[in-house]
Amino acid sequence: MELAGLLTYFIFFLTVAGIYAVLSLGLNVQWGFTGQINIGVAAFFAIGAYSSAIVTTEASPFHLGGFELPFLLGILAAMFASGFLAFLVGLVTLKLRGDYLAIASIGIAEIIRLFLKNEGWLTNGVRGIPAIPKPLSGLTESGDALLFLLVILAFVFVIYMALERLYQSPWVRVLRAIRVNEDAVQAAGKNVLRFRLEAFVLGSVIMGVGGGLYAHFTTFISPSAFDPMFGTFLVWVMLIAGGSGNNKGALLGAVIIWGVWSGTEIFTSRLPEMWVTRASAIRIFLVGALLEFILIFRPQGLLPEKPPKTPGTARSEKSGVSPAAGRADT
Amino acid sequence: MSLLQVDDIYGGYGNADILHGVSMHIEPQEIVSIIGPNGAGKSTVMKAVFGLLKVRQGRILFNNKDITRRRPDQIVHLGICYVPQEFNVFPSLTVHENLEMGAFIRKDSYSEQLDHVYELFPPLKDKRGQSAGHLSGGQRQMVAIGRALMLNPSLLLLDEPSAGLSPLFIEQIFERVLEINKSGVGILMVEQNAKQALSFSHRGYILSMGGNRFEDSAENLLNNREVAEMFLGG
Amino acid sequence: MDWGCFVIEFLQVIIYGIVLGCIISLGAIGVSLIFGILRFAHFAHGDMMSLGAYFGLVGVVSLQLPMYAVFPLAMGATALVAAALDRSIYRWLRSSTPIIMLISSVGAALMLRSAIQVVWGPDNKIYEAGIKLPYIFYGLRIKPDQLNIIFGTAVLVVLLHLFLHKTRMGKAMRALSDNMDLAQVTGINTERVIFWTWMIAAAMAAAGGIFLGIDTRLNPIMGWRILLPVFAAAIAGGIGNLYGAVLGGLLIGIVQELSTMVISPAYKPAVAFAIMVLMLVFRPTGILGGKE
Numbered sequence: 032m033e034l035a036g037l038l039t040y041f042i043f044f045l046t047v048a049g050i051y052a053v054l055s056l057g058l059n060v061q062w063g064f065t066g067q068i069n070i071g072v073a074a075f076f077a078i079g080a081y082s083s084a085i086v087t088t089e090a091s092p093f094h095l096g097g098f099e100l101p102f103l104l105g106i107l108a109a110m111f112a113s114g115f116l117a118f119l120v121g122l123v124t125l126k127l128r129g130d131y132l133a134i135a136s137i138g139i140a141e142i143i144r145l146f147l148k149n150e151g152w153l154t155n156g157v158r159g160i161p162a163i164p165k166p167l168s169g170l171t172e173s174g175d176a177l178l179f180l181l182v183i184l185a186f187v188f189v190i191y192m193a194l195e196r197l198y199q200s201p202w203v204r205v206l207r208a209i210r211v212n213e214d215a216v217q218a219a220g221k222n223v224l225r226f227r228l229e230a231f232v233l234g235s236v237i238m239g240v241g242g243g244l245y246a247h248f249t250t251f252i253s254p255s256a257f258d259p260m261f262g263t264f265l266v267w268v269m270l271i272a273g274g275s276g277n278n279k280g281a282l283l284g285a286v287i288i289w290g291v292w293s294g295t296e297i298f299t300s301r302l303p304e305m306w307v308t309r310a311s312a313i314r315i316f317l318v319g320a321l322l323e324f325i326l327i328f329r330p331q332g333l334l335p336e337k338p339p340k341t342p343g344t345a346r347s348e349k350s351g352v353s354p355a356a357g358r359a360d361t
Numbered sequence: 362m363s364l365l366q367v368d369d370i371y372g373g374y375g376n377a378d379i380l381h382g383v384s385m386h387i388e389p390q391e392i393v394s395i396i397g398p399n400g401a402g403k404s405t406v407m408k409a410v411f412g413l414l415k416v417r418q419g420r421i422l423f424n425n426k427d428i429t430r431r432r433p434d435q436i437v438h439l440g441i442c443y444v445p446q447e448f449n450v451f452p453s454l455t456v457h458e459n460l461e462m463g464a465f466i467r468k469d470s471y472s473e474q475l476d477h478v479y480e481l482f483p484p485l486k487d488k489r490g491q492s493a494g495h496l497s498g499g500q501r502q503m504v505a506i507g508r509a510l511m512l513n514p515s516l517l518l519l520d521e522p523s524a525g526l527s528p529l530f531i532e533q534i535f536e537r538v539l540e541i542n543k544s545g546v547g548i549l550m551v552e553q554n555a556k557q558a559l560s561f562s563h564r565g566y567i568l569s570m571g572g573n574r575f576e577d578s579a580e581n582l583l584n585n586r587e588v589a590e591m592f593l594g595g
Numbered sequence: 596m597d598w599g600c601f602v603i604e605f606l607q608v609i610i611y612g613i614v615l616g617c618i619i620s621l622g623a624i625g626v627s628l629i630f631g632i633l634r635f636a637h638f639a640h641g642d643m644m645s646l647g648a649y650f651g652l653v654g655v656v657s658l659q660l661p662m663y664a665v666f667p668l669a670m671g672a673t674a675l676v677a678a679a680l681d682r683s684i685y686r687w688l689r690s691s692t693p694i695i696m697l698i699s700s701v702g703a704a705l706m707l708r709s710a711i712q713v714v715w716g717p718d719n720k721i722y723e724a725g726i727k728l729p730y731i732f733y734g735l736r737i738k739p740d741q742l743n744i745i746f747g748t749a750v751l752v753v754l755l756h757l758f759l760h761k762t763r764m765g766k767a768m769r770a771l772s773d774n775m776d777l778a779q780v781t782g783i784n785t786e787r788v789i790f791w792t793w794m795i796a797a798a799m800a801a802a803g804g805i806f807l808g809i810d811t812r813l814n815p816i817m818g819w820r821i822l823l824p825v826f827a828a829a830i831a832g833g834i835g836n837l838y839g840a841v842l843g844g845l846l847i848g849i850v851q852e853l854s855t856m857v858i859s860p861a862y863k864p865a866v867a868f869a870i871m872v873l874m875l876v877f878r879p880t881g882i883l884g885g886k887e
Contacts, residue, residue, distance in 0.1 A: 070638075124875075127879075133697055135875070138827075139868070141864050145865065267701070312710075320706060323684050323702045326699045433779055449777060451778075453769060454769055454770055
């Protein structure tokens with residue numbers, strides 16, 4: 032019994048870590064590759080989740096729905112919706128300097144949050160969308176959770192492999208060059224804005240996938256699930272801890288930080304009674320402290336960025352060795 | 362004893378050296394000009410003296426005290442002040458406030474020094490309440506030099522004080538520099554207007570490719586045909 | 596609706612906008628000061644406002660002090676926290692890029708907010724129970740608290756102006772904001788000036804936080820929620836420009852309140868966002884001009 036419980040917990044743990052890994056890989060395209068600061072990850076996560084939920088659920092008087100499309104089309108809808116949002120947002124904000132993009136992105140996250148909360152006809156407001164179908168459920172007697180974990184891992188694997196391939200491509204080389212020295216790329220006749228927009232949209236599409244997976248995992252979503260702590264900051268800590276610019280780092284960071292986060296629960300559950308209600312705040316404090324610790328002592332993360340070695344870029348690599356320390360203010 | 366002595370220094374901004382063994386000395390109350398082609402490392406020597414870049418090898422003595430690798434804020438306390446070539450005033454501060462900032466580290470009263478600076482640069486007195494950013498180039502240069510004088514330094518480092526000024530202003534600025542020197546301040550100056558600078562300097566150094574090329578009295582340098590052909594524009 | 600009523604309502608909304616604008620301004624001043632000198636967007640500024648508000652709560656409720664005594668106390672305490680934050684975190688990142696500083700300030704925001712939650716709990720709190728009757732002038736209602744907010748902000752802005760223009764440290768702060776390298780070359784102890792900048796910015800934020808608490812309620816997320824309008828105000832006013840920050844704050848506050856006459860009040864933050872993006876796209880130097 033004990034063992035079965037542990038196994039259940041382990042499956043749950045890996046499933047959530049897998050969803051975070053997807054978000055973290057998405058952020059890696061934006062921040063790690065290109066140096067874009069998106070502090071509104073939660074917005075794209077939420078849009079993905081809601082889109083997939085709306086197109087796959089049965090008809091309901093409380094929210095838009097009744098399309099009952101299959102799971103994979105739901106994920107496709109999630110990708111499309113978050114990508115489209117990123118495209119619109121990117122058109123307006125990507126011309127701006129890096130820190131302005133950061134500020135703009137919290138604005139977008141706030142507006143999306145308000146939208147999901149207030150447009151009840153679409154989202155059922157704060158009461159959320161229940162009964163989101165879980166793929167492959169009911170096929171076996173008690174293996175639903177395990178099967179779903181496999182689905183998640185398959186997504187993580189495919190996205191990871193695709194990004195690893197992409198990382199070797201000239202496209203990412205240009206993105207990295209934009210990060211280090213935007214003017215030089217501009218001078219070389221490249222359309223910087225277009226590359227940035229593509230990177231921003233791609234990263235957001237991946238975050239949308241994460242949202243879709245999350246919706247089908249929990250089968251119930253409401254605006255409170257996408258608060259900035261879980262939707263944005265934890266993802267940032269994961270990527271920075273794992274290693275900005277390194278896809279493996281994004282994966283490792285997701286698992287380790289989700290482990291740390293879960294681990295702090297064990298710690299806070301031992302606190303005296305009066306502190307238990309404040310446990311989650313203590314955990315958030317610790318995550319913040321961990322982020323500062325990493326930024327000060329190991330800004331390159333556990334697995335530092337390893338740029339592919341190509342003869343043409345050998346010289347420019349030198350200036351961008353450490354993704355964090357060498358990052359140009361875009 | 363030299364006021365400043367630079368012994369065979371090597372150094373630069375990153376890993377690559379710009380200075381490959383530069384040596385020079387300035388005696389008290391001397392005006393010394395550094396001239397040479399673009400990229401010779403003229404300004405770099407000055408920045409090295411003032412602790413603004415890494416000196417990898419060699420040493421710098423000021424009044425026989427080793428100041429190699431000291432930070433600018435420490436060097437200022439010893440009596441060396443530096444006027445950068447560009448961005449050398451605080452544009453949103455008034456002229457008066459700029460001069461006050463020059464005396465920021467002084468604990469004693471500096472009103473006498475302030476009067477002295479206004480005497481030296483009379484146009485500043487009328488503009489004391491104006492933002493330095495709204496002044497003409499020449500007046501801005503006066504503010505910059507005045508700011509550096511507020512600490513009553515024994516050595517003043519001037520990085521191209523005539524850059525971007527009209528001939529009339531250049532003459533004015535050089536006249537002031539001479540006067541400052543007469544009041545007992547040693548001056549080390551980087552200049553593009555080589556002939557004009559040498560005409561009122563005591564000595565000069567000609568740098569090229571990050572190393573010493575010639576050094577002599579200003580008079581001899583001006584009369585040296587090789588120097589004239591290569592570095593003074595014929 | 597007839598015209599008389601409309602004008603009254605319009606002016607009434609403007610008054611609310613000015614009150615909100617004052618609160619936003621006090622935050623924006625700090626954001627602007629910090630950006631001017633350290634060149635990074637300080638994302639923990641909203642949470643510093645919250646912290647100030649909660650320190651105010653200690654003064655009002657636990658120590659039973661009158662409001663005029665609460666202000667200096669809460670502002671001082673918040674300033675000390677900001678100084679400690681700089682010493683323990685930001686200072687170590689000074690040589691890295693502004694972007695890394697920005698991310699670390701997001702971490703600091705988390706820490707401040709959760710610390711507030713740990714100490715004071717997650718629930719809404721208020722300074723004083725009970726309703727005060729508003730004054731009425733020609734049909735316009737204004738509460739004593741609102742008058743105090745406007746008056747208090749004016750006093751603080753004048754004091755800050757005097758500090759920046761009449762004191763050595765204030766002038767040095769302006770000098771650093773103009774040109775950090777030149778300040779260093781001049782011999783100004785830049786670390787000390789930066790220390791003072793944090794203290795002043797945090798004290799202003801604390802006052803803004805207390806006003807926000809008086810105007811609405813206290814909760815741990817109040818500062819994070821107002822961060823967007825604060826940034827929008829700093830940008831609209833021209834970042835690094837103190838008077839711009841005040842004007843920007845008033846602009847954002849008034850437009851946010853006016854927007855409620857047309858669109859759902861739920862979308863007020865979207866208005867701040869829209870103004871900010873418009874400013875960034877069409878006039879990135881702000882109303883009064885600022886730094887790049």
